[in-house]
Amino acid sequence: MEYAIVAENLVKRFGPIVAVNGVTFKVKKGERFGFLGPNGAGKTTTVHILTTLLKPDEGKALVAGHDVVKEAREVRKKIGVVFQDPALDTHLTAYENLYIHGRLYGLRGKELKERIEEVLKFFDLYEHKDRVVRFFSGGMRRRLEIARALMHRPEVLFLDEPTVGLDPQSRAKVWDYIRGVNEEFGITVFLTTHYMDEADRLCHRIAIIDRGKIIAEGSPDELKRMIGKEIIYVKTEIEPKCPEDFECEKKDNLLIIKVENAARALPKVMELLTPYKILEVNVKRPTLDDVFLELTGRELREEGADTFGIFRAAARRWM
């Protein structure tokens, strides 16, 4: 089997709200695939369908080769899931949390002990194994949750907003572990995020989802190339002429030059501007934010995306 996930025309309604509206995509085995979109776009609902927690109203999905509705039990055996809301028992130690999860999946004895040690070591939590989770930082809890989801050696790992509420350093660390899980164990990773930098740095391929529909799909580079050009800004001392043969706009002493490849175009641009004293040069490459803006007319981060993150982080500190 070539694909870890196949989703065909998934639809999910909640009363009048169409949370997922005809979603179709495929995730190859061994891929890190990201669902990028603002809050309320339908990401969590899609994860819930793929992880057998919700039945779609229409459409079909296969995960690890099994139908999520007709073969839900088989699917559950082959997936690991980390949901948005923390699900650790904070009164128990890291070891105890893993132990209970392992037992629920039918592991016991030597095998259970070995698996616990393996994931604790992989996530650098071994020396904290006997500490009560209540005293763990947000980043350590996330790592433990991912570790727990891997106890039964799933083929596909689902992560719903894996770094929401974490500080930048902990986020980068969690990304490293996610990469490691994917590269060292060959586990397919499906993650949702509203952070474009997370999708950009972590995912081989991304589907951008908005209002229940996928509006673009591809590698981060492909998506950025879709909206085209890179921009060179040149500020000169006196008002310059636009260099010939370039797509160029002028705002007083600032030239805004659109090119396919800024690195290659720069020498020529500089040569054509030799009569002028250059004060500043800047290059802007499109980001996934620009892609979202181009496709929807709205900014990805506009919709209070981080407000919930702050609430969640606060909630976590109180636990």
Ligand SMILES: Nc1ncnc2c1ncn2[C@@H]1O[C@H](COP(=O)(O)OP(=O)(O)OP(=O)(O)O)[C@@H](O)[C@H]1O
């Ligand atoms: N159980 C439910 N009942 C009613 N409406 C729901 C339910 N679950 C989700 N929705 C609605 O469906 C839409 C999609 O929600 P979903 O949680 O899938 O989005 P999301 O992209 O994951 O955003 P978030 O990151 O905030 O969870 C939203 O309008 C949401 O309010």
